[in-house]
Amino acid sequence: MKHNGRAFSRQELNKKRLRPGTKLQVACLVQVRGDSEWYAAGFRCRSQSSRQCCYLCDATLDDCYDMRETGPHRRTCKSHIQFLAECCRDMRQVSTLFRLPGLKLWHFTVDGMHTYDLGPLLDILASVLYVEQTWRPVCLNMAVGLQTINAELQTYGRAVPELTQTHLTQSMITPQDSKYPILIATAAQARHLVGYVRQLAYRQVGYVDRPPIVLRGAMTAHAAQYRRLVVQLCDALSACLIRSTRSHLMWRPVGARS
Ligand SMILES: [Zn+2]
Numbered sequence: 001m002k003h004n005g006r007a008f009s010r011q012e013l014n015k016k017r018l019r020p021g022t023k024l025q026v027a028c029l030v031q032v033r034g035d036s037e038w039y040a041a042g043f044r045c046r047s048q049s050s051r052q053c054c055y056l057c058d059a060t061l062d063d064c065y066d067m068r069e070t071g072p073h074r075r076t077c078k079s080h081i082q083f084l085a086e087c088c089r090d091m092r093q094v095s096t097l098f099r100l101p102g103l104k105l106w107h108f109t110v111d112g113m114h115t116y117d118l119g120p121l122l123d124i125l126a127s128v129l130y131v132e133q134t135w136r137p138v139c140l141n142m143a144v145g146l147q148t149i150n151a152e153l154q155t156y157g158r159a160v161p162e163l164t165q166t167h168l169t170q171s172m173i174t175p176q177d178s179k180y181p182i183l184i185a186t187a188a189q190a191r192h193l194v195g196y197v198r199q200l201a202y203r204q205v206g207y208v209d210r211p212p213i214v215l216r217g218a219m220t221a222h223a224a225q226y227r228r229l230v231v232q233l234c235d236a237l238s239a240c241l242i243r244s245t246r247s248h249l250m251w252r253p254v255g256a257r258s
Contacts, residue, residue, distance in 0.1 A: 003118050004186050029100055031107055035114045043108065044092040055083070056105070065236045080104040117187035124233055125190060126173050126181035128197050131204060131226075133173070135213055146170055149200075156196045163192040194241050198234035205231050 001007060018024075036048035036055075045055035053061055059073030066072065078086075083105045087094045097103060132138070133145030150168055157165040172184045183190060199208075205227040206212035215223040 002186070004184055004189075029103060029107070031109055032097070032103075033109050033111045035111055035119065039108060039110075043095040043097070044087060045108070055108075065232055067236050067239050078105065080106070113187045117190050121190050121194070121237065122183040122185065123180075124230070124237070125185075125193055125197050126183040128200050128204065128230055128234070129168070129173050129183070130181035131213065131215070132200050135204070138210070142170065146173075153193075153196055156199075160195065163195070164188045166193060191241055194234065194237045198238050201230045201234040207231075 034042070036045075039045040039055060040047040046052055048054075051061055052058055053064055054073065056078060057073050058076035058078075063072050084094060084098070086092075129149060132149065133142050135145075139145030139148060146168065153166065153168065157163065166185065166189045174181050175184050183193075185193070202208050203210050204213040212227060213223070214220070215226060219226065
């Protein structure tokens with residue numbers, strides 16, 4: 001199954017399969033690819049939810065959002081030996097994969113698509129969209145909210161035509177089998193929604209022609225935290241995506257859509 005719930009087509013399934021009976025070559029491991037959760041579970045790397053949230057450097061939850069080249073955590077990157085020494089110090093058992101000759105810490109790359117586009121990004125996007133829909137001074141009801149959002153998305157899409165255009169439905173924002181809003185979308189759809197959702201977040205905190213949003217019920221006490229986090233996250237996401245989208249656009253065939 002794909003992440004949007006659709007099945008892979010036969011063509012997609014056959015694309016990378018070897019024919020039965022193909023003789024395999026001697027292998028060389030050049031990259032381990034996974035998300036942070038798998039690295040923590042499978043290789044005893046630091047968990048992304050711990051205070052020091054990165055296994056490659058000493059970033060903390062306070063400074064890890066600084067995505068700039070000058071971000072303070074970039075000066076604390078670990079060497080392979082340092083990583084192994086810290087595992088010994090903290091009595092974390094290192095994976096036997098590290099016995100492979102030549103395998104170093106930097107071969108463990110973070111799969112951006114699964115870690116980020118299909119991870120917290122879906123959560124963040126749906127939360128901002130849902131809060132907007134339920135903000136009664138602006139949206140009469142959920143359906144009107146959705147309509148307004150889709151109309152704005154269309155306008156945004158005309159202004160930035162190189163992005164994937166998405167028409168949102170209610171079940172994409174609040175799926176029936178989830179207790180909280182989480183977007184049902186492909187990685188590209190999610191990534192390309194960030195610019196628009198960032199604008200929504202700016203409106204929700206009162207940066208643009210609207211008073212700041214007031215959350216109700218159990219969320220009342222968290223309104224300030226929501227507003228701070230949502231803008232911080234959307235800014236970081238968009239800074240990061242602008243960089244990756246630009247490099248992606250550079251090699252995209254002329255005239256091709258994403
Ligand atoms: Zn790091």
